[in-house]
Amino acid sequence: MVREQLQLLWKLQTLERHIEEAQKEKETYPLMLERLEGMLKTLEEKKEEEKRRIEELERERIKLEGELEMESERTKRSQLKLLEIKTNKEYQALLKEIEMGKEHTSQQEEEIIRMLDEIDRLKTDHASTVERAHKERKEIEEGQAKIREQMVIVEQHITQWHHNREEIVGKLDPELVKRYTTLKERRNGIAVVLVRNEGCQGCYVNIPPQLYNEVQKNKEIIVCPNCHRILYWEETSAS
Numbered sequence: 001m002v003r004e005q006l007q008l009l010w011k012l013q014t015l016e017r018h019i020e021e022a023q024k025e026k027e028t029y030p031l032m033l034e035r036l037e038g039m040l041k042t043l044e045e046k047k048e049e050e051k052r053r054i055e056e057l058e059r060e061r062i063k064l065e066g067e068l069e070m071e072s073e074r075t076k077r078s079q080l081k082l083l084e085i086k087t088n089k090e091y092q093a094l095l096k097e098i099e100m101g102k103e104h105t106s107q108q109e110e111e112i113i114r115m116l117d118e119i120d121r122l123k124t125d126h127a128s129t130v131e132r133a134h135k136e137r138k139e140i141e142e143g144q145a146k147i148r149e150q151m152v153i154v155e156q157h158i159t160q161w162h163h164n165r166e167e168i169v170g171k172l173d174p175e176l177v178k179r180y181t182t183l184k185e186r187r188n189g190i191a192v193v194l195v196r197n198e199g200c201q202g203c204y205v206n207i208p209p210q211l212y213n214e215v216q217k218n219k220e221i222i223v224c225p226n227c228h229r230i231l232y233w234e235e236t237s238a239s
């Protein structure tokens with residue numbers, strides 16, 4: 001009778017520890033999901049930022065091309081005007097203006113070429129970012145799906161274990177359960193301990209030979225003289 005009660009008590013404690021561990025694990029899932037969500041957001045932001053930069057440069061380039069065209073028109077008009085000029089002084093002045101205009105135009109052309117190179121480079125980078133993001137998104141989403149699946153499984157385990165726990169408690173002497181619960185609270189979550197190698201596995205203090213013999217019989221509730229936990233001799237354990 002006591003033997004059966006002790007076995008049940010040992011089972012109860014094992015089960016409760018499983019439940020506690022599963023609860024702890026369950027609490028980590030929302031954080032893991034949040035972290036993955038953050039990774040997805042960072043990826044999207046990087047993509048958007050690159051796209052914005054390309055569009056900005058494109059706008060600058062178009063503006064500069066407009067300016068370049070106007071400058072060329074101005075130079076053409078000045079060249080036509082050159083034919084109508086009478087005095088040498090005016091001629092020289094306009095010629096200088098035309099030269100300066102041409103110089104400015106060629107600077108603008110170089111600037112546009114630099115911009116086109118930069119845009120090309122950014123577009124290449126962006127294409128690889130998009131490709132990488134696509135791959136990473138897939139991995140992240142798979143990870144999220146796995147976590148959600150695991151959440152369901154853990155939840156099912158917890159429900160099942162609670163059910164098993166109720167069954168065991170139903171078979172136990174209520175007084176013993178009360179004693180066990182109090183002991184568990186006071187002894188860091190462990191109320192029943194195995195006895196092995198003539199020692200208590202809760203506090204690792206040796207058990208007097210007489211008591212050790214009694215414990216092995218599993219015929220009465222015996223507590224450790226040192227930590228006061230309930231001692232349990234697992235009959236299958238070789239020791």
Ligand SMILES: [Zn+2]
Binds near residue numbers: 205224225226227229
């Ligand atoms: Zn002990």
